[in-house]
Amino acid sequence: MFGDTIAAISTAWGNSGIAIVRLSGPDAWAIAQRQVRLQTGAPLKPRFARNAVLLDEAGEVIDHILVLPFRAPHSYTGEDLVELHCHGGSLAAQRCLELLISGGARMALPGEYTRRAFENGRLDLSQAEAVGALIQARSNEALRAANRTLDGELTRAVGEIYEELTALGAEIEVGLDFPEEDVPYIADESLADRLEVVRQSLADLLERCSSGVILREGIRVAIVGRPNAGKSSLLNALLKESRAIVTAIPGTTRDVIEAVLTYRGIPLRLVDTAGITENYHDEVEAIGVERARAAMKEADVCVWVIDGSEPLHQEDVDRVHELADTPHLVVLNKADLPQQISEASLTALIPASTVISVSAAEGLRLDELKESLVGLVSGTGALDTGLNASSRQVEELRGAIASVGTGLKALGDGLDQALVSGCVGDARRSLSRILGGDRDEDLLHEIFGRFCIGK
Template identity: 40%
Template sequence: MFVEDTISTIATAPGEGAIGIIRISGSLAIKIAETLFRGIKGKNIEQIASQQVAYGHIIDPNNGQVVDEVLLLIMYGPKSYTREDVVEIHCHGGPVPIKKILALTLEYGARLSEPGEFTKRAFLNGRLDLSQAEAVMDIIRAKTDASLRMAVGHLSGALSDQIRKMRYEILRMIANLEATIDFPEEDIEVLAAQDVRAAVDLLLVDINHLLSTKETGRILREGLETVILGKPNVGKSSLLNALLKEKRAIVTDIPGTTRDIIEEFVNISGVPLKVVDTAGIRETSDIIEQMGVEKAKEFVVTADLILLLLDASLPLSSEDREVLKMLSGKKAIILVNKTDLPVLLNLDEVYTYIADTKVLKISVMEGIGLAELEQMIVNMVYDGGVAQKEGAFITNLRQANLLEQARHHLEATIATIDEGMPSDCIVIDLKESWDKLGEITGDTLGEDIIDQIFTQFCIGK
């Protein structure tokens, strides 16, 4: 499905840099390169082999002036990212030359690409399926090695292969049942239905296993939103600095130093944490600090994990009690800080506010308990049921919803068989499940949904 028009855009990040890349894809890509590029030794485009780099200049045909010194890379389709003819112009990364070269490519036949259009063409031309295309953006946005490893696995087909095996198995079931429709002997139909029921049970095991990865996959893709909570001067900013291993937040003995929200990504053994350091929870007449406290309470509602700090050197205060009440129904770890000082905190009173919440004694100042905290977070993310190096994860809501719908139709298939319904009724739910699984890879997805997915991509990819 080759698209007729030719697209061009700047493929490198905005701003100044050593190198800027203009990427062109489509039927006119080579012709545009012939018009604009002049090799240093007179080498023309026909003499440049595919996947090889040529050195020369971009010339403005309007006046014959040199725009910039460049390297030119040609990739003839179908052996390219989009399976079309692709040209990359590597120039100096200043905004003036790169924008000038882009303007020339548009003047001589290309149009400006839409977000994600290069990857969309790779999908439409059969280079990638939809789950692999989504993995491209996951690679770009990866925050840790584990996030990258998961995305690269998906790009290589780790998820696609599992989905295709499931669809093949469903198709086999449909074929067996439709054969009984053509030869409607009752004994044959009953045996075929029982064989399908056993196969569906096995398929549901695989689907449930994939669905069990959706929370871990989402966290590896987006980060675990983690809120550091507690009263003023309990060590929240010190904990953020310790996790980051740098002095990001201001630390003083003056209560209320942190008034605004500080957000940073932290790599905890491959798990990306989006750590939010909040204002201390307390009653205050300071309007700015009040706003910070309200923001802290808002983050508690949406957080994946709350790290609540308590001061081991002081009895439980009214501020501590207020924050403890906020943990109801939330995933949290209570950190009893400053254990290097004489302990006055009554832990028995703390336990009256919590049920199964984990408690860990630490000293941020002395570095005590921080390694245990990191391991505790990793264990919570993987939950003991998902191997850290496993290739296939469900990484977004679209995939999870489709997999859940596929499961629903398979469960309906079992119900239909158990009710003794004829083969053509069983086939209806199997086909629905087959379609939903196909939407994950894009095999059975409508054009409007495809367009919506690719608008989330960055320009130039």
């Protein structure tokens, strides 16, 4: 499908033990052999590493390397491919790359090796996206989720549901095209039962994929509250380091401060904000309050912090009620000081909210707080069976579930099976887009453009 040969450094830039420069395309072997001299006279053999020296334009030795060739289709890209293993260090690898490009290759685009693997049928789109997630994984759990998808678990699960929808669609069409005395080929009750099974299968898969999204992208947590409630102290306690300035003066935090910690393999993206109040004293504080409100809207979870050592302010209760439709927790801070508010009394005032009494200063119940944060977003989803999935794939699954639900409603309303057939087709197309079956060049460019050069 691709007529040219590409080259790029596939290892990280900088000093290291080795650096790998990769060639892929129809002329990969020829270009590589022009730039190296093998240590023995035997020709290159696929999948066998050979000692060689890398030569410059004048035939002088630049580096002692290993040459590892692959023949199509048995390579990462499905094309002829050669890896040149140089000594680590930016200069040797860069000179190797320059020689390959001057020898007829061109510089690879970001993600082009994986794009070629996809185009040549070595990976489907879900597996290709898992490659990117594997590279960007920040925890062991995220790494395992990416590998499960790369091994084809998502592909197989989507494929099984797709095949069932295809079979259903075919049976519906038979009934529509060849009716016998107005009796459908598949009875409405049987069709509804099978669609319900499909919907449940999609819901189960969505739960696994949603867990994978959390493992990869993390949970954005906005720490909000009135001035001097101990928000910055809570951030520092969770991080176990001083990221935010803490003083007894209300309004110390004027801007948004972000930091990341990993708990149970999930990145918690903590956002410390300025105290929210209507009685700000200057323009800078007003801007800080505005940004705090924006952080609340962008967060996956809001943590409203209340100072338990002071009498309860009605403003705190009002703000918590405003968060009723947003995943949130209420933290009663400063439990190490004499308390003016008890956890029980506050829970009675805001029964729809989870209240946790903590001490940022003493580190009390912080693990319980982190567990609650994870539970709010992940629900009952099993993180140890999560599949790496992008937000795009999750939305396609939701679209498929919605289409099946629309079909079930049409059956329940006694409507014609032709409408159900259209819904089944819509669900199939959603699943096909997960695997890259429906080609969209703009989408493919967006996905592979996020990769690094060399992958």
